[in-house]
Amino acid sequence: MDTSRRTFLKSSALLAGGVSAIPAALLGETAEESAETTKTQAKIRNRIGVSSYSFWGFQRKDLRPMDVCLEHAARMGFDGVEILQRQLEKTDNATLQKIKRQAFVLGLDLMGYSTHQGFLSPDAEKRGKNYQHTLDCLRQAHALGIPTMRVNSGTWGTSKSFDELMKNRGVEKPLPGHTEEEAYQWVIDAYGKLAEEAEKLGVVMGLENHWGLGCTPEGVKRVVDxxxxxxxxxxxxxGNFLEDPYERLSMLAPQTVLLQAKTYYGGGRWYTLDLDYARIADIMHKANFRGYVSLEFEGKEDPLKAIPESLAMLRKHF
Structure with a gap:
């Protein structure tokens, strides 16, 4: 295979999103050239962002305003910010454009929009309201110039509280008289239609391993596939695979468009995971992940102290 053909295939793989490496045989590479490709993957440097949730955490009123979070993120040296949609007190266009302008002036990418929705309900009207909310969020992300938006399957709502859900390791029973098989169809139907709207707006949705059907990598893959x-x-x-995280993270790495990296300085509020980020970075780089890593600090330590410490750690590995 000539050099130009080989270069074209490699470039095409990157433009397609870098989902996985092309086998050496397809590229016509020798063993030495294949080793060089592997070495190149090992040199991947990911940009590091921070979720606004890391500052606010549903607790610190003084750190809720988005302009405050953006100033801190720029001062600390982050490359971008992922906005938690629930943190915004207003989502009118004037507010969104003000946020976008400030981020640009500060040299920050607005690189993620983290949203909440739920489709695990037999009530078609309730699912419809969640569909409309998700569509509204897609439009907000588009207005902000954000390329990817976190979405969920939602939960059954059979837990009395989030604390109870966490006590049960994120697992809950379906509503009486209903099954997970029904739930998968509700979620697949909703995101099938939403994907068409996302394409028009140019915003990639990322289904998160976030309780509900997202408790397992198999559940996430079933919907996405x-x-x-x-x-x-x-x-x-x-931080959302509470047992055997590395194997589970590996299963989803090839389809990942945004990596949310949890840290727990000072101990976690619901649980603490001792995550090996050297190992996680290796997993992601072997999958040729070149996208953003977004810090989600979820510990009890002062976020203004723990967030820079988390950034230093993530820079070391990514």
Missing amino acids: AVKSPWLQVTLDT
Whole structure:
């Protein structure tokens, strides 16, 4: 295979999103050239962002305003910010454009929009309201110039509280008289239609391993693979697989468009995971992940102290 053909194939793989490496045989590479390709993958440097949730955490009123979070993120040296949609007190266009302008002036990418929705309900009207909310969020992300948006399957709502859900390791029973098989169809139907809208707006949705059907990598993959759209991929959270995380993270790494990296300085509020980020970075780089890593600090330590410490750690590995 000539050099120009080989270069074209490699470039095409990157433009397609870098989902996986092309086998050496397909490229016509020798063993030495294949080793060089592997070495190149090992040199991947990911940009590091921070979720606004890391500052606010639903607790610190003084750190809720988005302009405050953006100033801190720029001062600390982050490359971008992922906005938690629930943190915004207003989502009118004037507010969104003000946020976008400030981020630009500060040299920050607005690189992720983290949203909440739920489709695990037999009530078609309730699912419809969640569909409309998700569509509104897609439009907000588009207005902000954000390329990817975190989405969820939602939960059954049979837990009395989030604390109870966490006590049960994120697992809950379906509503009486209903099954997970029904739930998968509700979620697949919703995201099949939403993927068409996401394409029009140019915003890639990332289904997160975030409780509900997202408790397992198999659950996330089942939805994403059924929708079969490049506009529904995976937002991968390092802290949401509470057992055997590395094997599970590996299963979703090839379809990941945004990696949310949890840290727990000072101990976690619901649980603490001792995550090996050297190992996680290796998993992601072997999958040729070149996208953003978004810090989600979820510890009890002062975020203004713990967030820079988390950034230094992530820079070391990514």
